[in-house]
Amino acid sequence: MTAQTDVIVVGAGLAGLVATYELTRAGRSVLVLEQENADNLGGQAHWSLGGIFLVNSPEQRRLGVRDSAELALRDWMGSAAFGDSASDRWPRRWAEAYVSFAAGEKREYLRGLGMRFMPFVGWAERGDGTAGGHGNSVPRFHFGWGTGPEIVRVFAERVRRAEREGLVRFEYRRRVDELLVDRGAVHGVRGSVLEPSAEPRGVASSRRVVGEFEHHAQAVVVASGGIGGDQELVRRNWPRRLGRAPEHMLTGVPAHVDGRMLEIGERAGASVINRDRMWHYTEGVGNWDPVWPDHGIRILPGPSSLWLDACGNRLPPPYFPGFDTMGTLRHLLATGHDHSWFLLDRSILEKEFALSGSEQNPDLTDKSPRKLLSRVRGGAPGPVEAFRRRGVDFLVRDTLRDLVTAMNELTGRRLLDYQRVRDEVLARDAGVGGMAGKDMQLTAIRAARGFVSDRLIRVTPPHRLLDPRHGPLVAVRLRVLTRKTLGGMETNLDSQVLRPDGGVVDGLYAAGEVAGFGGGGVHGHNALEGTFLGGCVFSGRNAGRALARDLG
């Protein structure tokens, strides 16, 4: 089959699967090379919460949310903060095309494949408090029913069908080390056969090489993911505008997210741009049941927790939970410490804490209406309760004094002064009740409760943290969690990889995170969330369709 293969796809994550699906739909033959074993099909997308950015959807409209392509594009551009440099030329064009996809065909494309969406919509990245700046003016985070495994399934099933028909061949434990170039055109790949691995999905596998391979095709699509699994690479590319890189981080993606293909692409002539744009979270907690090295989980917080820096100072507006990820990261790094704290109570924990990841949301992942109902009934969701009991970063105490003592014990340093923390809590609690209040966070909480989804399942009524009826008190130590790579291989709207001089690298395409989700940085400097899976779909689809159209 090798000699006749039309296209080689490097990476069996979501972007690779989408490109393969589109190619096989057009009758093209595809060889998929994947460095992990078959259990890892779908890559990171399997682990994802399945949050999808949609604009002006029926789900939004039913909840009274008024959205439009114009508003979404304004939000996107305000968040991206693109400049005039050449490295923002294609990202800007991708941004316009992607928002138009999210406001148009995206939902029906996914529904046509069998995906369904939950009737409630989340409000992620509520923004930096400015009209023209970063953030979602309205809720746009749609939950795929079945989370990450479902979005993988709808493509994987079709690709497997094509495999049975002889159009697709998967080769696992094949790590591409080189793109083969002849007179400027990519015509194949060379790489290492890795020893067989029986590790379960997500577990770091052996890199022992037991052989070599070489394959040729008319074109190669690189869909190899970002750099977030390699903390050293993240530090080396750390954006200076955010300050120093954290010394201690958690890792939010499996080890296969190793970024190797970026250099390999460069050696073949690819332009790799915006390397210092990335999307890491400030609300990481150590996984008590780790799958990959340094495995951290992101808390998806509602807006009510009191956010304190490592020394017990409350974060200033607009750095409230769930508002402005990059701004908060920059602020926290300037404190000189790698960790911060959420201070909350039982009521907030039960209603407002959710955890990112398919395995942390079994009700949605298993498509179980019965389990889902427990979210409305109250009490902490099972996975949150497990972290409360077993997570190393979670502390529960009856009194604030005991809590602060435990917080200092956890870090092994007396950074927190009880009186200072108490003053912050009392000042905050004084603003609760009545109409008055200059506390922007309380104003934001009240505003969030005006949105029906938030009121029902996401945001507690404002109350005093020291009110014993809402106790006991809870503190959660938060650390920086690596996740997404926003820069990457520069591509045009057909996902063709460009050279530094702007010309096309013939035969080379890139999709998904390795292409900065399109163009080498469709998100610019920030993200509106739920945009990454869709970015894989859009860029993988563009690659597959362009190739299906253009191949001889």
Ligand SMILES: Cc1cc2nc3c(=O)[nH]c(=O)nc-3n(C[C@H](O)[C@H](O)[C@H](O)COP(=O)(O)OP(=O)(O)OC[C@H]3O[C@@H](n4cnc5c(N)ncnc54)[C@H](O)[C@@H]3O)c2cc1C
């Ligand atoms: C816990 C979690 C939650 C998330 N939640 C969301 C969410 O709710 N919404 C959202 O939009 N996004 C979310 N994301 C992000 C999203 O899942 C990823 O950005 C996306 O799935 C990346 O897909 P990809 O195909 O580009 O890369 P990957 O999924 O990383 O796949 C790349 C594949 O290529 C293989 N590969 C790499 N190099 C080579 C090589 N040299 N040779 C052969 N094979 C190679 C890798 O082994 C891997 O299987 C989440 C991610 C995680 C981890």
